[in-house]
Amino acid sequence: MAEKAIGCARPTGAVLGGKPVPEEKTESVPEEKEMTTAKVGSPAPDFEAPAYHNGKFISVKLSERLGKWVMLCFYPGDFTFV
Amino acid sequence: MLQKLGVEVLSVSTDSQFVHKMWNESELSKMVEGGIPFPMVxxxxxxxxxxxxxxxxxxxxxxRGRFLIDPDGIIQAMEVLTPPVGRKFEETVRQVQAFQHVRATKGAEAMPAGWEPGKKTLKVGPDLVGKVWEVWNPRDR
Structure with missing residues (x-):
């Protein structure tokens, strides 16, 4: 996986594959547009996001892992206790 | 253990990848030999x-949320907990093994409550309807 160039913006990921927003309506796009709610038995929402792995900063894309089992684990924060 | 089962792990928090690096270097690498082996997103x-x-x-x-995604990109299992309680790793492993077994049999076998590798599975089909009691006892769990 290619190393990722580092900028100063707050690092975050983006959900992929959402419905494209019609250009003429960009003024009042409801926030829910990016809501792709995860359900069992349904496709996992794809995303691309920056990550740290083995000493490098990389970009991770979920759909690049098709063909493999993936365990996606969310947790509240680094340096917390549980 | 998950690596042995061919499962790729991704951890996600709202911390930056820079904080992930420091957490891995200053604390986690002292608890896990070689540091965290999977990408921290x-x-x-x-x-x-x-x-x-x-x-x-x-x-x-x-x-805390844990999502098991199969090779087709479908979510097969999820577990979401409020912050003060941690997860039990063994249960995660058991679910991976169960879902991998289901997939290996192309859905012909189902895993009854409390199933673990080596324990009885159920052969799904018309003949099993109303007959689960004959082949499986809840005390077998």
Missing amino acids: ADGAGHLGRAYGVYDENGGVNI
Whole structure:
């Protein structure tokens, strides 16, 4: 996986594959547009996001892992206790 | 253990990848030999957490959520907990083994409650309807 160039913006990921927003309506796009709610038995929402792995900063894309089992684990924060 | 089962792990929090690096170097590598072997993903704006229904808007963090995704990209299992309680790793492994077994049999076998590798599975089909009691006892769990 290619190393990722580092900028100063707050690092975050983006959900992929959402419905494209019609250009003429960009003024009042409801926030829910990016809501792709995860359900069992349904496709996992794809995303691309920056990550740290083995000493490098990389970009991770979920759909690049098709063909493999993936365990996606969310947790509240680094340096917390549980 | 998950690596042995061919499962790729991704951890996600709202911390940046830079904080992930420091956490790995200053603390986790002292608990796990060689440090964390899987990518630690940064979700600063909570887009990923929202998509998976685990983003806490008030706290600005992702609560504990674990999603098992199969090779077709389908979510097979999820577990979401509020912050003060941690997960039990063995249960995660058991679910991976059960879902991998289901997939290996192309759905012909189902895993009854409390199934673990080596224990009895159920052969799904018309003949099993109303007959589960003959082949499986809840005390077998």
